[in-house]
Amino acid sequence: MGSASPGLSGVPPSRLLLPPDTVLRTGLEKVAVGAGAMGPERRDWSPSPPATPEQGLSTFYLSYFDMLYSEDSSWVAKGPGASTREEPPDEPEQCPVIDSQAPGGSLDLAPGGLTLEEHSLEQVQSMVVGEVLKDIETACKLLNITADPVDWSPGNVQKWLLWTEHQYRLPSVGKAFQELGGKELCAMSEEQFRQRSPLGGDVLHAHLDIWKSASTSEESWTDSEVGSSCSAQPIHLWQFLKELLLKPYSYGRFIRWLNKEKGIFKIEDSAQVARLWGIRKNRPAMNYDKLSRSIRQYYKKGIIRKPDISQRLVYQFVHPI
DNA sequence: TAAGAGGATAAAA
């Protein structure tokens, strides 16, 4: 990754949807510590709310990427020529977050860098999706509300508004939405949000979009998708893991690629992955101990192995793709 | 304490 694509780098961080000190960023901070160049008082961001949940989220996540890249590219993939103030002489082959920092230029930087860029984007996107989902989950617990805004009572809506206003330093708009339940709220257009709250309505609408999208993906990682619908045909564990990895929007919080090209992945939530596997195989007693034993059976078969630099919950497909 | 490694054996397909 020598440089971000024009399309992405062209978007200045000031156009990010969220201010830097958002709860979403708290998740990102876990992986992008030190990317704090944006001052906490920065308020000149101009929201670009996603138009649709589908299109919106990806745009939104890519904006995150842009922010991270713009503010501190040291944690994103760097080309061999990229210089930083401090470069550890012996960087491990596998970065805990993104394994694109391969040593000695094993990171293939094609002149165009497109493949790598897409690769990095995919990784960042996968990671951010997971973090966003985690943060929404945290907010749900904190506020004692469901992840799906449609289910919110007017009281839940008020809680969410208060929390969002607080988190994102928006002007207080609670009264403007006082009588609304989640269903009504979700049915409102961005314009209607603006009418009720000229100052922060559009931002609120964008946040609500994220929640709506997140809950949509959340539905898919419940038992319905993983379970019975696909249980007709037998499936191998390695196939199942790849299935999950292919859907970062749905399962990125449980399992994600560290380096897709090398087939290195990390199980972020071992209990959940085991639970999903148990659902798929109709084995309610499945746990990570058993699942990991099955994974280890793949060692001899040359299907999965531990990466060269072994890390907890990190495995590698011997034959990626 | 959770994860990892691997042996042994049973069960399922």
Added chain:
DNA sequence: TTTTATCCTCTTA
């Protein structure tokens, strides 16, 4: 027969 599930002991971080 192959694959996975289950249970186990021991080691490692």
